[in-house]
Amino acid sequence: MNDAEIVEETITYVREALKDSEGGHDWFHIQRVFRNTLLIAKDEEVDVLVVSLAALLHDIADPKFHDGNEEIGPEKASTFLEKLKIPEGQRDHVIKIIRHMSFKNTLDSPKNPFDSKELHVVRDADRLDAMGAIGIARAFNFGGFAGRKLYDPEIAPNPKMDKAAYKKNTGPTINHFYEKLLLLKDLMHTKTGKRLAERRHQFMLDFLEEFYNEWNGKA
Numbered sequence: 529m530n531d532a533e534i535v536e537e538t539i540t541y542v543r544e545a546l547k548d549s550e551g552g553h554d555w556f557h558i559q560r561v562f563r564n565t566l567l568i569a570k571d572e573e574v575d576v577l578v579v580s581l582a583a584l585l586h587d588i589a590d591p592k593f594h595d596g597n598e599e600i601g602p603e604k605a606s607t608f609l610e611k612l613k614i615p616e617g618q619r620d621h622v623i624k625i626i627r628h629m630s631f632k633n634t635l636d637s638p639k640n641p642f643d644s645k646e647l648h649v650v651r652d653a654d655r656l657d658a659m660g661a662i663g664i665a666r667a668f669n670f671g672g673f674a675g676r677k678l679y680d681p682e683i684a685p686n687p688k689m690d691k692a693a694y695k696k697n698t699g700p701t702i703n704h705f706y707e708k709l710l711l712l713k714d715l716m717h718t719k720t721g722k723r724l725a726e727r728r729h730q731f732m733l734d735f736l737e738e739f740y741n742e743w744n745g746k747a
């Protein structure tokens with residue numbers, strides 16, 4: 529199989545595996561992250577097969593739906609990649625990226641023992657999908673699913689990075705902007721990631737301003 533065929537085969541596998549998943553982590557999330565990945569990779573010197581496969585497989589099993597088990601995803605991805613028979617070095621790299629992608633991981637160990645340009649590309653691509661118009665839609669989708677309030681002025685969002693609140697993760701959805709979404713811009717690694725994040729960040733700020741105006745009955 530050539531690289532294009534490997535990617536096609538992976539797309540088919542992921543679409544099928546995610547066909548019943550919830551809106552925030554469905555195939556379309558993967559498709560957007562894959563597109564962002566290819567866009568970012570254009571300006572970086574990276575192994576395009578590795579970033580493509582990592583983007584496609586990064587949410588193959590969400591720990592939230594597997595009792596917090598963070599290993600199921602990488603294991604599933606590994607089993608699938610073994611069947612594809614790609615070189616071991618590339619396979620290991622893809623699995624390492626999947627293991628080290630999450631925002632939580634970055635918080636727990638800012639000096640992660642694993643790092644690569646390919647990880648940066650896919651992580652930026654995934655983070656972009658938590659920002660901007662799509663990011664807002666995903667946040668309220670998540671909040672609705674979890675039965676959260678939209679906003680509560682008495683549970684004020686902490687304007688600074690609030691690790692405890694992020695871990696507790698029970699507040700109104702607007703708080704999530706301050707606990708995660710507005711922090712993502714400064715965590716971008718790549719040139720294209722930074723540029724796209726800038727625009728999406730501003731869109732979220734505009735959204736919040738409008739939201740508070742409407743909340744407070746401003747004309």
Ligand code: ADP
Nearest residue numbers: 552630631658663666667668670671697701704
């Ligand atoms: P990711 O897929 O980016 O690793 P998560 O699995 O944590 O992130 O979350 C999936 C989506 O749900 C993201 O868009 C994220 O911002 C959103 N989300 C996560 N936690 C919350 C929350 N407490 N309130 C609102 N949205 C959330």
Ligand code: NI
Nearest residue numbers: 561586587654
């Ligand atoms: Ni993701």
